[in-house]
Amino acid sequence: GAVVSQHPSRVICKSGTSVKIECRSLDFQATTMFWYRQFPKKSLMLMATSNEGSKATYEQGVEKDKFLINHASLTLSTLTVTSAHPEDSSFYICSARDRAGAGADQETQYFGPGTRLLVL
Amino acid sequence: AQKVTQAQTEISVVEKEDVTLDCVYETRDTTYYLFWYKQPPSGELVFLIRRNSFDEQNEISGRYSWNFQKSTSSFNFTITASQVVDSAVYFCALPRMDSNYQLIWGAGTKLIIKP
Numbered sequence: 001g002a003v004v005s006q007h008p009s010r011v012i013c014k015s016g017t018s019v020k021i022e023c024r025s026l027d028f029q030a031t032t033m034f035w036y037r038q039f040p041k042k043s044l045m046l047m048a049t050s051n052e053g054s055k056a057t058y059e060q061g062v063e064k065d066k067f068l069i070n071h072a073s074l075t076l077s078t079l080t081v082t083s084a085h086p087e088d089s090s091f092y093i094c095s096a097r098d099r100a101g102a103g104a105d106q107e108t109q110y111f112g113p114g115t116r117l118l119v120l
Numbered sequence: 121a122q123k124v125t126q127a128q129t130e131i132s133v134v135e136k137e138d139v140t141l142d143c144v145y146e147t148r149d150t151t152y153y154l155f156w157y158k159q160p161p162s163g164e165l166v167f168l169i170r171r172n173s174f175d176e177q178n179e180i181s182g183r184y185s186w187n188f189q190k191s192t193s194s195f196n197f198t199i200t201a202s203q204v205v206d207s208a209v210y211f212c213a214l215p216r217m218d219s220n221y222q223l224i225w226g227a228g229t230k231l232i233i234k235p
Contacts, residue, residue: 002167032221043211043225044165091163097221107153107221111165 003027004096006112013084014120021079021115023094029074030096034109035067038091050077074099084119091116122147124214126226133202134234140198141229143212147193149173153215154195155223156186160208168210171195199231207233 003026013019023033031052036044048069050056056069066088068080077096081088095109123146133139145154156168169179171188179186183203187196199206209230213223 034222041230043227046222049222093163093165095165107215108155108167108170109221109223110167111157113162113164116163 001027002098002108002110004030004094004110004112006094006115008115009113010116010118012118012120015085016083019081019084019117021081021092021094021117023077023079023096023112025075025096025098025110028096028098029100030077031074031099032097033071033077034095034097035069035077035079036093036095038093038114040091044093047079081117084117086119089117089119122149122214122217122224124212124224124226126210126212126229128229129227130230130232132232132234135204136201138198138200139202139231140196141210141212141231143195143197143226145193145195145212145214147214147217149215149217154188155213156195156197157211157213158208159211159228165211168197202231202233204233204235207231 005024007022011019033050035047037047038044046059047062048056048058050069050071052071052074058064071077091114093114095111125144152173154171158166158168176188183200185198209228211228212226216222216224
């Protein structure tokens with residue numbers, strides 16, 4: 001149980017194009033999904049918290065117009081990197097919280113496999 | 121302030137040795153959870169354990185064990201009889217106070233198990 005998928009796993013794009021990354025909870029409903037960015041050999045950096053049916057909450061320093069997040073259903077959140085530039089190249093990871101989790105289970109984040117973005 | 125410190129940046133041991141990964145945290149919450157995740161070279165984070173601050177009993181799962189000491193604000197992770205497949209980066213995390221289930225992450229410890 002608690003499986004999260006991410007698509008694509010890898011993407012290479014030209015500078016100036018937009019890239020959409022999908023995050024899906026496969027066997028549970030996720031009220032809340034999280035988007036992280038991870039640089040090589042670094043810890044996870046939370047970019048935004050995505051709640052189904054409402055606007056995402058962005059962390060300080062993350063440009064909301066650059067990283068568009070849509071959480072249209074209880075099983076899908078998307079991150080769109082708009083007008084990507086080489087400095088946006090990174091490993092993007094999503095996680096999801098099981099809304100039906102009993103008690104402490106709701107505290108646990110389950111992670112997708114990540115998306116490696118390379119902007120040329 | 122809240123903080124998670126994993127002081128060991130990298131640990132290298134030979135297979136079958138026991139190894140302990142340290143995690144020290146700071147929080148003003150009186151009740152909280154602590155987490156450990158594993159990130160193998162593939163990149164996907166794997167949930168290992170969630171521990172409630174009320175429960176200070178050590179937990180054992182196969183070769184993995186966790187020692188939670190509230191008095192020293194530590195939540196250490198031990199792997200006994202390590203195997204090459206244990207090679208990964210391990211993260212300790214703590215929920216952010218008054219947040220929407222957001223986590224504060226340690227810097228991670230890279231564990232290398234040599235055959």
